[in-house]
Amino acid sequence: CISQDIDHILETQSALAVDLGGTNLRVAIVSMRGKIVRKYTQSNPKTFEARMQLMLKMCADAMQDTVSLNCRILGVGVSTGGRVNPQEGVVLHSTKLIQEWSSVDLRTPISDALHLPVWIDNDGNCAALAERKFGHGKGVENFVTVITGTGIGGGIIHHNELVHGSTFCAAELGHIMVSLEGPECSCGSTGCIEAYASGLALQREAKRLHDEDQLKVDGLDMKLTEPITAAHLINAARLGNSKADAVLNKASTALGIGIINILHIVNPTLVILSGVLASYYQAPVKRIILERALDSAQKIEVVTTDLEEPALLGAASMVLDYATRRLY
């Protein structure tokens, strides 16, 4: 019967999703229903050559597995850090978080190797696509997602579509600046919210406090041995370490003000936080909006994602939404 046929299609038709991040290189087989059927993770190599080679090998290995998994792959969706031209399938430029990653044509080598259509966008935009298809953004005309992980990224949905901007530099939310000076950022500027509130920024501050012997506090059950991370800072603050608390307050204020700037520019109805720090930042961001946003922007909802893998799911969604139309 037809409904069984449809079930079968939804379960077997799949996308190959690739996520090129500051830390890891990941590949996943994602079904049309948004289920991650299998996932492969390696650390992302530091050089262009090694990265391309590993990515193609991981894709080929995954394609091999699809036969026994009974998955038909419709295409490849790639999420990557950096600015991307999705029409051309090219990474235009990346910050230092991914080295040797400028003017890289990703579509041609992947398509040549796998004989499949290839879609590419940056990780923030992919996360927004994932929220639109599978997450809190379903049916929401105007929303923003902000990813607070190693770095900070994001994507903007306006009138149900991604805002790419005229040079594919829209929604570079990590590089919203909230200080005339402020800490140095991976982009070469200073005062970006990524330099205040990302995982790397908090780790930098945690290490600084640790070096000054100011991170330890009674009750801290994490070992103060390397690597010192943002988690040490958050735990220390919860246990009453006022220096750690001050660092986190500043980070939260910076992130909150950055998000208010988004509200005062595109005024969405919903902000979706994702990334490892999302649940930590949700409450302070709400508080700062109440303190400092215009009255008319106060109605915004701030939620945390319920998707496990926004970047991979968004990469897959480009394939699943467009595969029958072949629209880049």
Add this chain to the structure above:
Amino acid sequence: CISQDIDHILETQSALAVDLGGTNLRVAIVSMRGKIVRKYTQSNPKTFEARMQLMLKMCADAMQDTVSLNCRILGVGVSTGGRVNPQEGVVLHSTKLIQEWSSVDLRTPISDALHLPVWIDNDGNCAALAERKFGHGKGVENFVTVITGTGIGGGIIHHNELVHGSTFCAAELGHIMVSLEGPECSCGSTGCIEAYASGLALQREAKRLHDEDQLKVDGLDMKLTEPITAAHLINAARLGNSKADAVLNKASTALGIGIINILHIVNPTLVILSGVLASYYQAPVKRIILERALDSAQKIEVVTTDLEEPALLGAASMVLDYATRRLY
């Protein structure tokens, strides 16, 4: 002949434009070609009652004049400070720059008095509409206009349309924050670019320097008597007053970073500066973009408007573009 008929239509069919600003209340008769046929200026009363009364009287007087001017008025376009719901024709909320100006239905009383359709939007959005119809924004799919006058406002055109946002709070560009603390703003927050770089902010700093006896400098040909204004500050800086220069540098940096935040969020191809301080700010804003924006955002053009009255022309353009369609 038809072309003469069309010429006649373009010259006689007109809009009544109203501009409610922090300082003045203005009314103008604007022809379909964008010519200001006649303009009326009064200071904007400080109370709601007086303001409404004066606005209706100025509109009625202008309508009287249209007979002898041979102008047929198609409708009324209103530009005002504050957040506006253009569908309802209501001013939702305004900062302290215009007092007693929240939850004000402007459409009903004007329409009742003049028996004409009425369009309303805020001054920044009107300026963007004016640029789209008559100015540098003609045919540009994605651009932003930033008005640096008494306050700071602006409007965003994305895919040829205004971005209003979900609660009509988009493009509140004056309240982009570029500091975790920073000077107090008329909106109740701190660190907004309006609090650093508007005419009022520069006047505040000029007065402060004057009170400290630090504004005067050899060669200054403006009298240092009240009112001390932004112009005194700019002149003093040009004559080598380093304190005045430092104030202006900070203001320019704040404005430049605010504009970069717009680039990193919506990434337009063009920024159009208008308002009395536009020509002063053009060069430093360009410089700060080169210093601090992402590579991918560097291609932006920054120009100053060549329109004399963006707010009035934009108010008129709502009438001229929509009068035959009656679309609010």
